[in-house]
Amino acid sequence: MRKPRVMIFDDDPMFLELLHIFFSKSGYEIFSYSTPVVCPLDENAVDGCECLAPCADLVMSDFQMPKMTGIELLQRLSRRGCRIGKKMKAIMSGYSDEELAAQCEESGYKLFKKPFTYKEFSVWLNEREQYFDLSQQLGGKKINRRYDFKQDIEYRLNTFGSDKKFIGFTVNKSIDGLGLRIFNPLYAGQKITIINGLEVSPLNGTVVWCSKVGENTYRAGLRLCNN
Numbered sequence: 194m195r196k197p198r199v200m201i202f203d204d205d206p207m208f209l210e211l212l213h214i215f216f217s218k219s220g221y222e223i224f225s226y227s228t229p230v231v232c233p234l235d236e237n238a239v240d241g242c243e244c245l246a247p248c249a250d251l252v253m254s255d256f257q258m259p260k261m262t263g264i265e266l267l268q269r270l271s272r273r274g275c276r277i278g279k280k281m282k283a284i285m286s287g288y289s290d291e292e293l294a295a296q297c298e299e300s301g302y303k304l305f306k307k308p309f310t311y312k313e314f315s316v317w318l319n320e321r322e323q324y325f326d327l328s329q330q331l332g333g334k335k336i337n338r339r340y341d342f343k344q345d346i347e348y349r350l351n352t353f354g355s356d357k358k359f360i361g362f363t364v365n366k367s368i369d370g371l372g373l374r375i376f377n378p379l380y381a382g383q384k385i386t387i388i389n390g391l392e393v394s395p396l397n398g399t400v401v402w403c404s405k406v407g408e409n410t411y412r413a414g415l416r417l418c419n420n
Contacts, residue, residue, distance in 0.1 A: 197325055198222040202229055203255040224402045226381045229258050229266040247276040248332045250325050256286035264296055342366040346390035371415045379403040379413050
């Protein structure tokens, strides 16, 4: 039996952290993003969703974000064939007007006005959890088999003019990816280079997801790039 999984999109780091704490205490696996990323678990899927099953049980998105609104993000996911039901999606907004409420109602999304109460959120979450099928594996055929792989690494961010180096650890690996344990936050879509610690270095990769798991500790998924 797996943990329930939630994907959260919000460019407010404080609010993202609050949701992370809440879902962590509730036993969720959390994929969090500070920018809207369409199909975040497989950025190479250009023709649409290739999953045979949903990639999460819930999706929550802030309304006002860089590049697109939360409504636009969820709509793009749907157009790509996202298998997460519309009743399992929610929009969060610091303001609410009739037009936004109408958009959410028409699309079937729950609308939460920030700051929402613990009671309001818990009622909705409890209702949604009745529909979870925790015996169903998530992610379908996109997920490559991963193997335990423990290794100290040194990496840098591919940011212009930055030579700062960071220390981390690999946790597991697949044919084209690495699971990392690190001590500074990354964001989906960010490019990094592993410069020491692996048999083949340097090695470039793209961050697929990053989730906080403790004080100053993060887990991240890295998609390796062909050099």
